[in-house]
Amino acid sequence: TQLLEQSPQFLSIQEGENLTVYCNSSSVFSSLQWYRQEPGEGPVLLVTVVTGGEVKKLKRLTFQFGDARKDSSLHITAAQPGDTGLYLCAGETDSSYKLIFGSGTRLLVRP
């Protein structure tokens, strides 16, 4: 069974602080995606990483795919209240047609 473990589950920080969310697995993924989900909405894709060691930046968000393609991290610099939401990582394997999601990290950024 392929599992993706996310940590932490909950994070409450002050505006301006930095944070890192981790996504770990014992399985190898051909790609890994990060989503953000707002209440009452479906997940919205932030980024897809496909190459081991790959780093992608999206404004204040930095995404990294582990060298072995088993883990990933999301780092947010100078968090803002608008970053509040549920962050989900999801992996896809070469032979699979489905996304395997982590349980999510619920982030609250206080003004």
Place this chain on the structure above:
Amino acid sequence: ETGVTQSPTHLIKTRGQQVTLRCSSQSGHNTVSWYQQALGQGPQFIFQYYREEENGRGNFPPRFSGLQFPNYSSELNVNALELDDSALYLCASRGSGPGTDTQYFGPGTRLTVL
């Protein structure tokens, strides 16, 4: 907006009843997947349809079934509802071919089983 729509937005049913949820894919997308997201959890894959055929299924019992129509819209049917079926049901569409790996999620249908 992703161009994927779902109906209804919310639904309340009682145990033992049957329910049909609907999804309209983004234009040109011939693949649709359905996910179940329980409260506080990540989405769990139910099944995927490609050109009206089921081509993958997750760990869900047969009372979860689906259809995809020629216009690529889709339905999720759940029979003999159980309390644990209460969840947000998401559909996601994608195209096929190079550069079409991204799945676009709809806003979901919140199902409550009493």
